Structure formats: C-alpha cells, structure tokens
Amino acid sequence: MAKEIVIVIDPGHGGTEGEATDGASYHGITERHINMTTAKAMYEELSSYDGVTVYLTHDSADTKMSLKERAEFAKSVNADYLISIHYNASEEHLYYGSEVWIPSTGLHYAEGYQLGSIILEEFSHMGLLNRGVKTKVNESGSDYYGVIRECEKLGINGIIVEHCYLDHDNDSSYRDEEEDYVGFGIADATSVAKFLGLSSSETGADYSNYVNVEVPIPETVMYQDLTPPNQCVIQLENEPQETGVIDLVIRAYDEDSALLYYSYSLDGGNTFSHLIPWMETKKEHVTHVRLSDITDSEVNIVVKVYNQYNLDTSSEPLFVSFSMDEDKNQLENNELKQNEAGNNAMENTKDFKEQETISTEVSSIKKAESFSLTSNIPIPSIIAIVLFFVLMVVMTLKIVFKKRRHKR
Numbered sequence: 001m002a003k004e005i006v007i008v009i010d011p012g013h014g015g016t017e018g019e020a021t022d023g024a025s026y027h028g029i030t031e032r033h034i035n036m037t038t039a040k041a042m043y044e045e046l047s048s049y050d051g052v053t054v055y056l057t058h059d060s061a062d063t064k065m066s067l068k069e070r071a072e073f074a075k076s077v078n079a080d081y082l083i084s085i086h087y088n089a090s091e092e093h094l095y096y097g098s099e100v101w102i103p104s105t106g107l108h109y110a111e112g113y114q115l116g117s118i119i120l121e122e123f124s125h126m127g128l129l130n131r132g133v134k135t136k137v138n139e140s141g142s143d144y145y146g147v148i149r150e151c152e153k154l155g156i157n158g159i160i161v162e163h164c165y166l167d168h169d170n171d172s173s174y175r176d177e178e179e180d181y182v183g184f185g186i187a188d189a190t191s192v193a194k195f196l197g198l199s200s201s202e203t204g205a206d207y208s209n210y211v212n213v214e215v216p217i218p219e220t221v222m223y224q225d226l227t228p229p230n231q232c233v234i235q236l237e238n239e240p241q242e243t244g245v246i247d248l249v250i251r252a253y254d255e256d257s258a259l260l261y262y263s264y265s266l267d268g269g270n271t272f273s274h275l276i277p278w279m280e281t282k283k284e285h286v287t288h289v290r291l292s293d294i295t296d297s298e299v300n301i302v303v304k305v306y307n308q309y310n311l312d313t314s315s316e317p318l319f320v321s322f323s324m325d326e327d328k329n330q331l332e333n334n335e336l337k338q339n340e341a342g343n344n345a346m347e348n349t350k351d352f353k354e355q356e357t358i359s360t361e362v363s364s365i366k367k368a369e370s371f372s373l374t375s376n377i378p379i380p381s382i383i384a385i386v387l388f389f390v391l392m393v394v395m396t397l398k399i400v401f402k403k404r405r406h407k408r
C-alpha cells in the first residue's frame with residue numbers, strides 16, 4: 001500500500017489575549033472563529049477520502065499558537081502539506097475575491113500553484129472573483145508570510161487560502177451564515193482530493209483521473225509583481241448619443257500579472273466608483289464600458305486599473321461635455337427651415353416629386369443623427385400631398401364621367 005499522504009489544516013489566528021489573535025474582524029464576524037468552522041468542515045470532508053491522514057494544528061479558536069509552532073506541529077506528524085485557513089480584509093475596504101499564497105521556490109511553488117489553481121476554480125464556480133495564486137518575497141529573498149516561511153524551513157509545503165473579504169459587500173453573500181464557512185471547508189477538501197487524485201470508498205467520490213495543470217519547477221525565486229500596470233488609456237467609443245451616457249474604451253495591460261479591477265472617476269480623479277471586475281473582450285487588453293448614470297452636463301473621466309497585487313495605474317483625464325440639447329435645438333431649427341423651403345417649392349411648382357425628395361433628405365438627416373422621427377413630422381407637407389392626390393382623383397373622375405357622357 002502506498003504511503004499515506006499527511007495533510008495538516010491550520011485554522012488561522014486564535015487565542016483570547018487581545019485583538020492580534022482575532023485576525024480580521026468586521027460586521028460582527030471574527031476571523032479566528034470562522035477560520036475554525038471552515039477548518040473543521042475541511043477536516044471532516046477530507047478525512048472521508050482514502051489514503052490520506054488529516055490533522056488540525058489546533059481545534060479551539062481560543063488556542064494561541066505561534067506560526068513557528070504551527071509549522072513544528074506539522075513536522076511532528078510528518079506532514080506533506082500545511083493549508084492555512086484565512087479570511088481577508090483590506091485597510092481601504094476596497095477589494096473583494098479569493099486568493100492563495102504559495103512558496104516562491106522549487107517544487108513547493110509548482111505544487112502550490114497546482115493546488116491553489118484548483119481551490120480558486122472551486123471558489124469562482126461559487127461566484128467569487130479569482131485574485132490569483134501568488135507569491136510574496138521579502139527583501140532578504142525568503143517568503144514574506146510567516147507560516148509559509150516557517151514551513152519552508154522544515155521542508156513542508158505550506159500555503160495560505162484567503163477565502164473572501166469580510167469587509168466588502170461584494171463578498172457578503174459568501175460570509176454571512178455558518179453554512180457559508182462550512183461550504184468553503186468542503187470546497188477546500190474537494191480541491192485537495194482533486195490535486196492528490198484521491199477517491200473515497202465511503203462516499204464514492206473519485207478524483208483518481210484528475211489531471212493537474214502543468215507547472216514547471218522554477219529554477220529561481222518567483223518574485224511578486226512589484227510594478228503597477230504598464231498602460232491605461234481611455235477614449236470615447238463614439239460621440240455621446242444622449243445626455244448622461246458615455247461609451248468608453250479602456251486599453252490597459254500589465255506585463256507581469258493579470259489585471260483584476262478598474263474603477264472610474266467623473267471628477268478628474270478626486271472620487272472613484274467601487275471596483276468593477278476587469279473583463280477583457282475578445283481583443284486583448286481592451287474592455288468596453290457604458291457609463292449611463294451621469295447627471296452632470298460636463299464630466300472629467302479618469303479610469304484606474306488594478307493588478308493582482310492591488311497596484312494601480314490611472315489614465316489621463318478625458319473631458320466630456322454634453323451639449324446635445326443645444327445641438328438638438330439647432331437641428332430642429334434646420335429641419336423647420338427645410339420644411340418651409342419644401343412648402344414653398346410645393347406652392348410654386350406644385351411638383352410632387354421634388355417635395356418627396358426633400359422629405360427623404362430630412363428623414364436621412366434625422367437617422368444620421370439618430371434622433372426620434374416622431375418628434376417633428378412635417379404636417380403641412382403631408383396636408384399638401386393629400387390635397388394634391390384628392391385633386392388628381394377628382395380630375396380623373398371628371399374626365400371619366402365626361403367620356404361616358406360622350407358615349408351616351
């Protein structure tokens with residue numbers, strides 16, 4: 001029988017001596033408690049698979065444990081992997097989504113990347129934004145996050161799963177109920193089962209044919225992206241067609257990491273919208289945006305794009321003025337003049353065809369400017385045309401009657 005794989009699940013934070021042990025805390029939710037709920041659910045689920053032995057570093061949210069102690073516990077049970085369970089928050093309360101932090105070197109990087117990718121895929125099926133599988137290296141060249149660093153020292157592959165943000169409304173539907181935290185734990189366990197190709201004689205689950213993504217083992221340290229996105233350029237997709245609506249093209253890219261979000265300002269960059277997921281269209285590096293809630297007659301648009309490391313680049317400001325009402329009035333005046341001209345032509349020559357041509361021209365102007373046709377129908381022209389037809393019919397009838405009279 002093959003060697004049992006040993007997984008240690010580490011509920012992040014814990015202890016009762018002050019805030020430092022709580023982790024993130026928002027909306028009455030404290031990380032050390034929900035980390036424990038998720039970790040225990042993961043433990044239960046993963047234990048149902050064959051060929052794997054599962055441990056928790058501690059099983060009470062009140063237990064205080066240093067990062068070094070967690071890694072040492074993992075070593076003491078001969079762990080292959082340590083998975084540290086966390087929920088996220090940002091100082092700015094800006095960000096949302098899920099991310100996984102992994103070791104920055106060698107086989108641990110490659111395997112961490114494979115497992116992290118599966119975890120984030122599970123979460124994105126639940127509807128969460130994928131913020132990526134990432135490394136973070138400090139100035140001395142070792143892993144920035146303590147639990148990863150301590151595990152590396154002992155030869156254990158340690159990763160951190162940040163399930164979602166506790167301080168952002170966008171993730172609120174994933175972190176409000178006990179069953180949300182349990183659901184995350186089950187998704188974590190399923191991901192590990194897929195990564196290791198496990199199956200369960202207890203539940204019938206079978207991932208023995210699961211194929212991991214190819215990740216080459218890196219020869220050097222895999223540093224994080226330290227630079228903001230390379231480019232963010234905005235332009236109007238077309239001239240504004242109606243007041244309050246702007247169609248914008250954003251061209252942006254980052255050569256080191258993926259773009260995650262963008263936000264826009266209408267006041268030259270003083271205040272920005274909430275973050276919107278960056279969705280590229282078929283053409284690379286381009287996203288199309290319709291801003292349709294603009295109430296000012298003039299706006300100064302600035303767009304900011306964010307990469308996976310929350311680094312941002314702003315566009316140059318783009319000034320847009322809605323002078324449509326004036327334009328429309330002017331166009332309507334022109335139409336009136338044309339209609340008057342048409343009526344004059346009718347009176348002078350009584351030429352039906354010429355009148356028809358003028359009407360068509362007026363219509364085509366309206367279509368080109370995409371204004372409503374119903375707003376300004378040339379009523380006098382229509383009356384003139386109808387009268388002309390009536391006259392023709394009367395004349396024809398007169399001639400017919402005359403001929404019949406002759407015959408009699």
Ligand SMILES: [Zn+2]
Pocket residue numbers: 012013023024031086087
């Ligand atoms: Zn945490």
